[in-house]
Amino acid sequence: MADVKTRPRLAVFKLASCDGCQLTLLDCEDELLALAGEVDISHFLEASSAVAPGPYDLSLVEGSITTAADAERIQAIRAASRHLVTIGACATAGGIQALRNFADVDEFRRTVYAHPEYISTLATSTPVSAHVDVDFELRGCPIDRRQLIEVITAFLAGRKPDVPDHSVCFECKRRGTVCVTVAHGTPCLGPVTHAGCGALCPAYHRGCFGCFGPSGSVNLPALIPLLRRDGLDEDAVGRFLHTFNTAAFDEELGK
Amino acid sequence: MNSAPAVLDRDGLSALVKVLVADGRTVVGPTVRDGAIVLAELTSGDALPYGWGVELEAGRYRLVAREDGAAFAHSAGPQSWKNFLHPSRERLWSADRTAEGEVSFTAHEPVAPSYAFLGVRPCDLRAIAVQDRVLTGGRYADDGYGRRRRGALLIAADCTEPGATCFCVSMGGGPSADPGYDLALTEVVDEEGHRFLVRAGSEEGARLLEQVPHRDADTVMESTARSSVDAARDRMGRSMPPVGLRELMGASLDAERWNDVAERCLTCGNCTMVCPTCFCTTTEEVTDLTGDHTERWQRWDSCFDLDFSYLHGGSVRRSPRSRYRQWLTHKLSTWHDQFDTSGCVGCGRCIAWCPAGIDITEEVAALDAERGTEAH
Ligand code: SF4
Ligand code: SF4
Ligand code: SF4
Numbered sequence: 001m002a003d004v005k006t007r008p009r010l011a012v013f014k015l016a017s018c019d020g021c022q023l024t025l026l027d028c029e030d031e032l033l034a035l036a037g038e039v040d041i042s043h044f045l046e047a048s049s050a051v052a053p054g055p056y057d058l059s060l061v062e063g064s065i066t067t068a069a070d071a072e073r074i075q076a077i078r079a080a081s082r083h084l085v086t087i088g089a090c091a092t093a094g095g096i097q098a099l100r101n102f103a104d105v106d107e108f109r110r111t112v113y114a115h116p117e118y119i120s121t122l123a124t125s126t127p128v129s130a131h132v133d134v135d136f137e138l139r140g141c142p143i144d145r146r147q148l149i150e151v152i153t154a155f156l157a158g159r160k161p162d163v164p165d166h167s168v169c170f171e172c173k174r175r176g177t178v179c180v181t182v183a184h185g186t187p188c189l190g191p192v193t194h195a196g197c198g199a200l201c202p203a204y205h206r207g208c209f210g211c212f213g214p215s216g217s218v219n220l221p222a223l224i225p226l227l228r229r230d231g232l233d234e235d236a237v238g239r240f241l242h243t244f245n246t247a248a249f250d251e252e253l254g255k
Numbered sequence: 256m257n258s259a260p261a262v263l264d265r266d267g268l269s270a271l272v273k274v275l276v277a278d279g280r281t282v283v284g285p286t287v288r289d290g291a292i293v294l295a296e297l298t299s300g301d302a303l304p305y306g307w308g309v310e311l312e313a314g315r316y317r318l319v320a321r322e323d324g325a326a327f328a329h330s331a332g333p334q335s336w337k338n339f340l341h342p343s344r345e346r347l348w349s350a351d352r353t354a355e356g357e358v359s360f361t362a363h364e365p366v367a368p369s370y371a372f373l374g375v376r377p378c379d380l381r382a383i384a385v386q387d388r389v390l391t392g393g394r395y396a397d398d399g400y401g402r403r404r405r406g407a408l409l410i411a412a413d414c415t416e417p418g419a420t421c422f423c424v425s426m427g428g429g430p431s432a433d434p435g436y437d438l439a440l441t442e443v444v445d446e447e448g449h450r451f452l453v454r455a456g457s458e459e460g461a462r463l464l465e466q467v468p469h470r471d472a473d474t475v476m477e478s479t480a481r482s483s484v485d486a487a488r489d490r491m492g493r494s495m496p497p498v499g500l501r502e503l504m505g506a507s508l509d510a511e512r513w514n515d516v517a518e519r520c521l522t523c524g525n526c527t528m529v530c531p532t533c534f535c536t537t538t539e540e541v542t543d544l545t546g547d548h549t550e551r552w553q554r555w556d557s558c559f560d561l562d563f564s565y566l567h568g569g570s571v572r573r574s575p576r577s578r579y580r581q582w583l584t585h586k587l588s589t590w591h592d593q594f595d596t597s598g599c600v601g602c603g604r605c606i607a608w609c610p611a612g613i614d615i616t617e618e619v620a621a622l623d624a625e626r627g628t629e630a631h
Pocket of ligand 1: 168179
């Protein structure tokens with residue numbers, strides 16, 4: 001075990017999000033003890049209310065920027081962090097709450113809340129990288145446990161994380177899953193989605209939902225006619241793309 | 256081998272599987288799973304896809320019931336024997352740092368399973384021969400592949416039911432197995448019953464045949480089997496245009512058609528993963544949290560992956576156009592320069608399993624047409 005004084009200091013922060021991604025860290029049951037031996041967990045409210053002030057060597061940030069307060073807070077987090085890694089679809093793409101980017105937020109506010117005047121929110125939900133420099137973005141809704149450990153391990157070793165940015169189809173073929181689109185005509189976002197989940201849904205006969213957002217090499221316009229071929233009408237295609245990574249896929253559609 | 260052809264019935268084939276299993280072999284063959292005929296370990300002949308066939312089109316694969324009960328009347332499945340001989344992920348070595356700060360390396364050379372591949376199509380037999388050249392010939396031999404390949408017994412199944420995406424004949428092959436097998440079967444189902452004509456292609460094949468109940472083939476059986484294989488030759492669903500492919504590729508570097516295909520191509524990589532000859536890999540290093548243990552793994556890679564051409568500072572083939580062109584040009588042209596063979600055996604998998612239904616024979620025809628227009 002590394003000396004407490006020299007162990008890198010790890011912090012976990014949350015912005016607008018559901019907590020699922022930071023929960024993934026607690027979910028790393030087999031690795032948690034080893035991790036606690038290698039890093040000093042200095043700030044992780046979901047695990048402990050004992051927090052130590054920065055600076056931190058590695059900060060994991062979950063959630064998107066949806067309020068003026070968040071926009072200020074992320075500047076402070078960045079200033080206190082040697083390395084800042086964003087985790088999850090909210091932090092890397094604005095999350096499902098970015099649906100507001102295409103709608104009238106005031107209307108939402110009036111419809112949903114009895115006292116809309118209490119609600120202070122920005123008109124958009126944006127990824128952390130739109131506000132500060134980010135050292136690495138780990139995708140997923142939620143993130144994958146193995147990939148999170150890989151990112152932390154890579155940070156400790158001072159190397160690049162092994163997080164390929166090719167399509168989910170690569171993972172399907174590597175694990176020997178029969179393609180649900182070709183063999184069953186099931187609409188699937190795998191060909192345009194970033195790998196990372198291990199091609200979970202197709203292994204259970206479901207099309208990929210795009211939880212990890214666009215892959216590193218996307219041709220989304222080419223997928224649209226295939227989704228239509230496989231039975232989705234125009235509205236259904238829209239709904240399929242506008243979920244956890246709505247803003248990121250929308251940007252790809254415009255290309 | 257010149258032992259006379261024999262005939263096995265269904266029970267005889269099951270007995271063969273039993274003998275192979277009793278010999279300690281891992282028998283791999285076609286079986287139905289998840290709505291497709293996949294390749295998987297078989298513990299009994301009953302697991303063969305008796306009564307199942309496939310309907311193929313570009314980007315489309317459907318399992319269909321067959322009334323004749325045939326076991327080997329299908330093609331272009333989602334996997335090939337490469338999944339076993341050249342697996343998608345393999346550990347090469349590991350290293351540990353000792354308390355004294357020294358590093359010790361361990362090579363991983365596990366004993367290869369003693370495979371018996373049952374039902375190897377003639378196109379796939381050729382694909383194995385292509386991978387043999389690539390992975391065991393020359394200076395950069397893949398030891399793991401070599402170990403698995405040396406121990407593998409090959410039981411071919413002649414093709415009597417080519418699919419709509421098949422074009423082996425136009426790639427210089429055909430529906431009958433070339434030498435290289437231990438045993439070759441031709442499945443015949445007619446009024447006389449369901450049986451398999453068997454030829455031995457090696458001492459080991461002949462020895463195995465001796466151990467299972469069989470009878471000698473008569474001339475009628477031989478000619479029935481031969482004519483159904485001959486008929487398959489004329490029933491290929493597709494054909495590669497009969498042009499000099501190497502010259503065509505060389506002349507097509509700047510073709511417009513690459514832009515057209517790049518608009519349809521998802522760069523998803525499925526074509527290379529299902530191709531039985533595509534062999535490219537990358538390596539990944541994995542450390543554990545303590546940093547005292549590290550492993551090197553080899554895994555399938557693809558020319559459709561941006562990182563595949565990552566050199567210092569970035570990827571060389573950034574555009575989908577350049578990546579599709581790399582794939583086709585390597586398959587059909589530069590493969591000859593490197594390995595003295597084509598990289599395509601005409602199995603049709605890349606056509607069937609491309610979600611976008613991009614068809615290698617159609618792309619070649621379009622490139623050829625474009626060259627023709629320019630020449631005039
Ligand atoms: S099931 Fe989806 S992710 Fe898997 S290979 Fe098919 S299209 Fe790609
Ligand atoms: S040709 Fe088809 S399978 Fe190959 S990368 Fe393009 S879309 Fe994917
Ligand atoms: S290029 Fe296509 S048809 Fe040719 S061997 Fe590969 S998968 Fe089969």
